[in-house]
Amino acid sequence: MEDSSATQLAGVPPAGLRAWKKARTRLTISNVATGLFMRDGFEEVTVAQIAAAAEVSVKTVFNYFPAKEDLFFDRAEQVIGALVDAVVERPAGATIVTALHGVLADRRVPFDPSGWRGLRDGEGYERFRRYLETEEASPALRTRRLVISELWTARLAQLFAQQLGLPKGDPRAATMAAMVNAAMMLRSRTLAAAMLERLSARTVERRVRAVVDEAFARIGIAFADIDLPRAAS
Secondary structure, three states: OOOOOHHHHOOOOOOOHHHHHHHHHHHHHHHHHHHHHHHHOOOOOOHHHHHHHHOOOHHHHHHHOOOHHHHHOOOHHHHHHHHHHHHHOOOOOOOHHHHHHHHHHHOOOOOOOOOOHHHHOHHHHHHHHHHHHHHHOOHHHHHHHHHHHHHHHHHHHHHHHHHHOOOOOOHHHHHHHHHHHHHHHHHHHHHHHHHHOOOOHHHHHHHHHHHHHHHHHHHHHHOOOOOOOOOOO
16 A cells, blocks of 8 residues: 555545445555565465454455455555546646646655655655565566556556547557656656665655656657647636
8 A cells, every 4th residue: 555544534424334334444454464565575475364464354355455466556546546637637728748747746646635745754754665665575566566557558548539539549649648657657666766775855756856857848749739738618
């Protein structure tokens, strides 16, 4: 779990008590699993151990998470969701590229509106660094990130085609999505490398912003003919 918090479940949910209990169970399982992975290593922890620590059955774990890797990347949907929202909800005058640039430069993770603030807390910094270290040490997790990245590329290609009024499967949308995904992968590697070096929070942010600024400036130039500023409604 990249940035979990019990505050996600605060208050009375509009979906009802049943949905709230399911969300709480899912969060508990994920939090327990992530803690074990970061302590012992991803390959060393079994699903049975996770279930026992979370006080649920193995079947319950798999009901919420189809694969062990999903326990680690449990917020992947929120990452791509934040990117989709940034594009769909971009204001008048903004392009798709500028909308994505803002989210990826101004936030440590796309779905966290607090930006880079979390890295300035020593405990938060160390927890996130350990999370990234756990992924780096696991061939299974590194492979799974590539799979997730491919899924994101496909979703972005479909989104871009819709937003730009292009036919489904248009190579321009597919190319744009592939380039955005490549920029995101570079961003991820830059962030992880800086964190694993234990650089200061300010330096980590500066390095990530530099690669995001460079990448999206060039992507913007490449697609300036189709990614036009959104007209005022």
